[in-house]
Amino acid sequence: MTSKLGKHLFEVPKQVAEVAGRFAAARGQLFIVGGWLRDRLRGEECKDIDLATDLPPARVKKAVEGLGAIYSTGEKFGTIGVVLDDYTLEITTFRSEEYTPGSRHPEVVHHEDINEDLARRDFTINAMALQMAPVAGALLDPFGGADDLARGLIKTPGQPGPRMAEDPLRMMRAVRFAARLGFAIDDTVLDVIREQAHLLDHISWERRRDELEKIIVSPDPGGGVRLLVDTGLMERVSPELAAMKNVEQPRAYHRANVLEHTLLTMGYLRPDPLLRRAALFHDVGKPPARVTSPKVMFPEHDKIGVELTRVAMQRLRYSNEDIHKTAFLVRRHMRPIHYERGWSDSAVRRLIRDCVMLKDETVVVTLDYVFELARADIKAGNLERAPDFLALVDDLERRIEEIGARKEIEKARSPIDGRELMELFGRKPGPWLKSVKNHLTHLVVSGELAPGDKKKAARLAAEFIEKRNSGA
DSSP, rough: OOEEETEEEEEOOOOHHHHHHHHHHHHEEEEETTTHHHHHHHTTTOOEEEEEEEOHHHHHHHHHHTSSSOOOOOGGGGGEEEEEEEEEEEEEEEEEEEETOOOOSSSEEEEEEHHHHHHHHHHHGOOOOEEEEEOOOOOEEETTTTHHHHEEOOSSSSOOOHHHHHHHHHHHHHHHHHHTTTTTHHHHHHHHHHHHHHGGGGHHHHHHHHHHHHHHHHSOHHHHHHHHHHHGGGGGGGGGHHTTTTTTTTTTBBOOHHHHHHHHHHTTTTHHHHHHHHHHHTTTHHHHHHSSSSBBBBBHHHHHHHHHHHHHHHHTOOOHHHHHHHHHHHHHHHGGGGTTTTOOOHHHHHHHHTTEETTTEEEEEOHHHHHHHHHHHHTTTOTHHHHHHHHHHHHHHHHHHHHHOHHHTOOOOOSSSHHHEEEEEOOOSSSHHHHHHHHHHOOOHHHHOOTTTTHHHHHHHHHHHHHOOOOO
């Protein structure tokens, strides 16, 4: 089906046309709304399509029955989903949402008119609709969304104060769209965000986390995070990150303060969630670590940063796996930079093992991630020194290739497991097991112990325990 959207003619997916036919037969209204219209006006493809209707959820389910897989997890909010081929359609009864002070759950109000539905949407660029049933029609754009899209402007339909108060997460969404689309946020909207940033406290940590994740993988993560800090929103997301603003660093190694250096580092990385997140937190330990005598330094900022990263991410309800991986990279982001060309092969092998994260004998964070983060960190530093540091990291990678056996080193572990150690020494579980296994793993990495040599491992374990017990 060909439809007209503004000055554009384009094909509406046949899957939508088929659904529209069902709604017309049911004497219902159906409109394409939201992101699909916005993206099509920008010349982008989109497989996720939001639709709005006057029919209640029960009638929506009946109308789409037999077309594809139906899911109704959002039915209590008026949304029914249907998967047709490679398209995902979400059909929602005309509605608006509003948060009341002290509540983290929205109150859903249903409407009978598409214009009321559009009037309560977040931004004008998302407040357009294309009628599909009972007949296909032209674009409904009561708030000038198409013009704002052309101008690259984030505005609200109506006054921004009430729109932000209805769902305070919209303040972060404004930042996310600015970072994703390269748009500016209207000055009146920015003023309201600064005034009402405290309303974000009514939003669950999970929802704040999800918006932060979308911002950091956007085309302009630095611009997005800077907006979060400058508007006061970051104080409500992670005060640890907000504290990096205006913390100066020695120009001998850096060309920007801690926050701006962090934003530059993110920008040098591909949009991988783990890499971008690790870059966001990699210097979070610098504000509390900063000393000024005898000179400005940040001793052990990487260790302090690990703890702050864990605190911030736990508050934001990240999974344990995400927390462990991010903290792992924060702790090791400087390891490649500390390489010296006179290192022995054993020292290089130990670095390889230290910079690889394992879980259940499977590599979950590769050495490549540490090197990518280190290179981005260097590029975001002093421009005159960067080439020398990058050459050093290149030399380290060449050494690693020359040594070979990278995969074996990455997965190196003690030839004797915990159960075998307890049987050998007649001891119960305890911290001693970890220290012995770490010692044996270290020997495997350095090449002093073969991975499968249990006999030698038992002898070396006994020597290690004896030395520990004697205090040697």
